[in-house]
Amino acid sequence: MARKWTGGWRMAWRIPQLGMAMLVGLCATAGANTTGELAVTAAPRQPPRIALMLPLRSEALGQAAEAVRAGFMAGFERDRNGATLTLYSTGDSTDSSVRDVLLIYAEAALANDIVVGPLSRTDVTALIQADAIRRPTIALSPPEGDGPMPSQLLVIGLSLEDEARQVASWAGTGKTDARALVLTGSAAWQRRTAKAYAAQWQQLGLESQVLELPATGGYFDSASLAALKKQLQTDKPALALLALDAPQARQVRAVVGSELPLYGISQVNPFVLQERSSNAVWPDLDGMRLLDLPWMIEPSHPVVMIYPRVLPLPEQPRNANLERLYALGIDASRIATEVAARHTDFTLDGVSGKLAIKFGDGTTSFRRMPLQAVYRDGFVAPLVPAR
Numbered sequence: 001m002a003r004k005w006t007g008g009w010r011m012a013w014r015i016p017q018l019g020m021a022m023l024v025g026l027c028a029t030a031g032a033n034t035t036g037e038l039a040v041t042a043a044p045r046q047p048p049r050i051a052l053m054l055p056l057r058s059e060a061l062g063q064a065a066e067a068v069r070a071g072f073m074a075g076f077e078r079d080r081n082g083a084t085l086t087l088y089s090t091g092d093s094t095d096s097s098v099r100d101v102l103l104i105y106a107e108a109a110l111a112n113d114i115v116v117g118p119l120s121r122t123d124v125t126a127l128i129q130a131d132a133i134r135r136p137t138i139a140l141s142p143p144e145g146d147g148p149m150p151s152q153l154l155v156i157g158l159s160l161e162d163e164a165r166q167v168a169s170w171a172g173t174g175k176t177d178a179r180a181l182v183l184t185g186s187a188a189w190q191r192r193t194a195k196a197y198a199a200q201w202q203q204l205g206l207e208s209q210v211l212e213l214p215a216t217g218g219y220f221d222s223a224s225l226a227a228l229k230k231q232l233q234t235d236k237p238a239l240a241l242l243a244l245d246a247p248q249a250r251q252v253r254a255v256v257g258s259e260l261p262l263y264g265i266s267q268v269n270p271f272v273l274q275e276r277s278s279n280a281v282w283p284d285l286d287g288m289r290l291l292d293l294p295w296m297i298e299p300s301h302p303v304v305m306i307y308p309r310v311l312p313l314p315e316q317p318r319n320a321n322l323e324r325l326y327a328l329g330i331d332a333s334r335i336a337t338e339v340a341a342r343h344t345d346f347t348l349d350g351v352s353g354k355l356a357i358k359f360g361d362g363t364t365s366f367r368r369m370p371l372q373a374v375y376r377d378g379f380v381a382p383l384v385p386a387r
Contacts, residue, residue: 048083048340051108053117056089065119067322068140070310071329072116078307079333083340086112090123098126109135116140116336128153136339136360138332154359156335156366158328158352160189161196163265163291163370164243168200170372171239171263171289180208181237183228183252185215185244193243193265201241209235213248220251228255239263246270246282253284264290266370269380272318273299274309281378290380291370295327295351296320298371298382303349327351 052072054065069087076085088108091097101123108115115137118124125143127133133150141157149155172178180201184194194210201208211231213224220228232255239261242249249268256262268285269292294301310326312318331350335357338346344360353370372383 048114049086049112050083050336050340051086051088051112051115051117053088053090053105053108053115054119055091055123056087057091060092061120063316063322064325067310067325068119068329068332071326072333073329074307074310074326075330075333076337079337081337081341083337088117090118098123101126102130102132105132106134109133109137114138114336114339116332124155138336138339140328140332149364151362151364154335154339154357154364154366156328156332156355156357156368158266158293158324158368160193160265160267162368164193164196164241165200166369167263167265167289167291168197168241169204170291171241171261172201172204172206175204175206175238178206178238179235180206181231181235181240182208182210183240183242183244184210184212185248186212190243194241197241197243208241209237215248218245218247220248225251225255228252232256232260242268244268249288250282250284253288258287262288264288266290266292266296266324269296269373270320271296271380272320272323273297274318282375283378285375286378288375289383290373290375292373292380293324293327293352293370294382295330296323297373297380301351304351307351324352331355 052069054069055061056065056069058065086108088104090101090104101118105115105118105127113135115135117138117140118127119140121141121144124139124141125145127137128143128147128150133152135152137153139153139155139157142155142159142161168180171180180197182194182197182201184190191212194212198208198210209231211228213220213228215221215224237260240252240256240263242252242262242264244252244264245267246269249262249264253262268288268290273296294304298304307330331348331352334348334350335355338348338357339359345358347357348355350368353368356365356367358365373380374383
């Protein structure tokens with residue numbers, strides 16, 4: 001069934017199990033530096049066939065999937081070089097739907113040269129555990145746990161753990177004896193982020209203390225804040241690494257004051273560029289440093305400027321995390337078209353950061369470098385604007 005892109009996060013039409021096929025042309029991807037070629041399993045001169053596999057039928061992940069799809073299409077429509085695109089729709093990550101994912105992936109891999117997806121950790125993990133990956137596959141989320149990756153799998157998801165490791169390296173640069181306080185909530189993503197902070201800090205030869213602050217409704221109660229004050233008096237850390245969201249970061253700043261340097265991941269930036277207002281600024285976080293995507297903080301970035309901003313439906317106000325997923329979709333499209341062009345070693349100046357990719361010649365690696373940023377005058381701004 002065909003469906004129309006309305007520019008909103010929501011699907012305009014219900015999609016059957018295997019979605020739709022769209023034949024779309026491509027031209028050379030702009031801004032890529034390449035040094036290798038990938039032997040894509042396509043017949044000579046046959047246009048590369050790309051499959052985009054997303055949980056558009058999922059109650060939990062439908063909005064996220066639609067954000068990625070819209071971003072992917074924005075990138076695909078601009079950077080054309082003759083490839084064709086087929087969209088495959090999956091459902092929620094339950095036991096039965098995992099079987100559904102395996103079947104749909106098998107069909108996508110059989111009919112296409114490159115598969116982009118899945119989006120959820122559970123589905124990526126299921127493909128790895130089932131030894132199902134038979135085509136170059138660009139996963140949009142890291143799998144659960146650690147372990148060896150299939151040679152035909154490239155993981156490009158937005159990883160808070162990767163952000164945390166980069167933040168810790170940034171904060172620890174030039175320090176030889178600095179004790180860090182790692183602050184986390186009890187959510188799974190916060191614990192994973194805190195673990196990554198602490199591991200990277202230890203790898204730098206430095207000491208850290210992890211403090212988990214229980215939260216109710218996303219906010220810390222008086223007991224949690226009292227525990228934080230006590231920890232500060234006992235530890236006297238040189239800085240704090242925050243595995244927290246933005247409102248929690250504000251609560252922490254109110255307790256620790258402006259003298260203790262604070263570092264955070266992208267989740268401490270709730271702002272969307274199009275909705276910045278002088279009536280909604282957070283000067284209490286001024287000076288806090290963080291990492292975030294160019295798409296979120298630098299509208300004048302040369303690459304950010306060339307892609308359209310999605311317009312959410314009226315009843316769906318802009319959401320920072322959906323904007324980040326839209327940016328992921330754009331860069332996923334650009335990476336897929338580079339892989340389709342048989343490039344195996346290339347870099348991209350992406351809307352989600354500077355990207356370095358090796359894929360298809362026996363060595364697989366991916367690195368994303370977001371922008372270093374700081375709270376200034378109540379907003380998040382890049383430390384070094386792009387030229």
